[in-house]
Amino acid sequence: MSHVDLRPSPMLKAVRRRSGRVWLLASVLIAAPVATPVLALLWQALQGSNGLWPHLLAYVLPQAFLQTGMLLVGVGVLVTLLGTSTAWLVTAYDFPGRRLLEWALLLPLAMPTYIIAYAYLDLLHPIGWVQGAIRAALGYASPRDFRLPEIRSMAGCIVLLSFVLYPYVYLTTRAMFFTQAANLVEVSRTLGTGRGRVFWRVALPLARPAIAVGVSLALMEALNDIGASEFLGVKTLTVSVYTTWVTRSDLPGAAQIAVAMLLLVVALVTIERWARRRQRYWSSAQRARSFTPHRLGSVSGLAAFALGLIPVLIGFIAPASYLAVEAWKRFRFAGLSPRLLSETFNTVTLSAMATLAILLFGLVIAYAARSLPGRLTAALQRISTVGYAMPGTVLAIGILVPVAALDRMIDQTALAWLGMPTGLLLIGSGAALGYAYVTRFLAISVGSVEAGFSRIPRSFDHAARSLGQNVTGTFRHIHLPLSKPSLVAAGLLVFVDCMKELPATLLLRPLNFETLATHLYGEAARGTYEEASIAALAIVLVGTLPVIVLARIGRWKS
Known part of the structure; x- marks a missing residue:
């Protein structure tokens, strides 16, 4: 009986190794620029700030x-209550x-x-129609x-930010509540625990x-905010x-404050991980089932619906309706x-180009970690997501330093070789x-693609x-076709986030270059709210797209 050797040939092994090295090298080339702003920020902070620190201190x-x-504590408490x-x-x-x-x-x-800060500043103005109607009703x-x-106060800022950011807690907590097995609840009921307890x-x-x-995601978003805090008179570290x-005009001084902010972000992440260091939850996918919700009566059901509608009314319906009315007035x-x-x-152009690049880089990082598991690819994956934890203002300073240095080098090289300067080419x-x-x-792209890859059995790779x-070849024929839904969802989320990004856009945009977000910021800073209503409404309408996707995904999982 003849023997057939099914082992791959040495040439095939060499091709596979070469293919793996390409993905690893691409991951390194992506992770290095992502880590550069952090190093540049630390270097810039060490340059000194011409005696500014006595004034700052x-x-x-x-x-x-x-x-x-105060802002972070208030937002943390309120989003926990609302979301949970x-x-x-x-x-x-x-x-x-x-x-x-x-x-x-x-x-x-x-x-x-x-x-939302821009909308409520006009809605709740002392001579606005809301307060006017209340005064008329009270005589x-x-x-x-x-x-x-x-x-325009600390309390107002906490309330408005919380009614926008509570969905971060709602999303993660509802997913956990939904996946908790029915038998856990039923056992607690049989042991005498009331429904409320x-x-x-x-x-x-x-x-x-x-x-x-x-909560940690909501707090990092609150720390990243610059528009709402400035409009509402709260002077945070970002402002x-x-x-x-x-x-x-003191970049080293700004870099030093930014380092303090970065340390605060690291502390938030550390506290979050420390708080759940011993928290573990296991569930059998075959035996666990969601518990059946308790049916409420007509009166109590109506009251429950009204209570649940309050965050939606304050956080979306009221400001969106105001924007629609003002935009229609301005258009007419x-x-x-x-x-x-x-x-x-x-x-749209800038956001679309950035989204394509982010999706491509996220695919490379996530697939390298999938196909070449090890400490190096895991470290590269962590490095590639560090930018999401950095507020936009901090990130802008970290990027400006190396990009400005590269611009100067390109300008000097072009002047020496071609006899003509290029100016600030990159900026x-x-x-x-x-x-x-x-x-x-x-980080959004990497996380979404990694979640899509996790649903593909390893046996597919081996086959x-x-x-x-x-x-x-495995990526092209197996992983890419099966990951299209997660890629579409990630692309939509990234595109909307790019459209909404304000701090980094304010600080790094070219001269005479305006986006919808910077246009809105400028008009609101001048107090000409009606001029910015159409831009604000456009951002909100586009922002509803990922909400629809998230809702459909949640319904499908249910």
């Missing part, structure tokens, strides 16, 4: 740290309108923080007789890791970085401005801004290898 940093801490309570409401109880609330509670994700004639508490004794302790993840750089009065059309073109062309988008949002495919 005496007048700026104490107030900035205090206000930043709404997640439990739509998971544990059945009432008319529950399916509507399940996806409607995600809608505030479409409302950037600076837009008062003037704002001097009665007015609501000032929205099941939440405190069983569901909430099991959901603590998910709550911690959602201090911006004013130190732009107003005082002056039509669409040519400047608005050019800004829309700038926003002036928008390449630096695209670099910021890639660094900031690469492809046994049929003679190398690493690249």
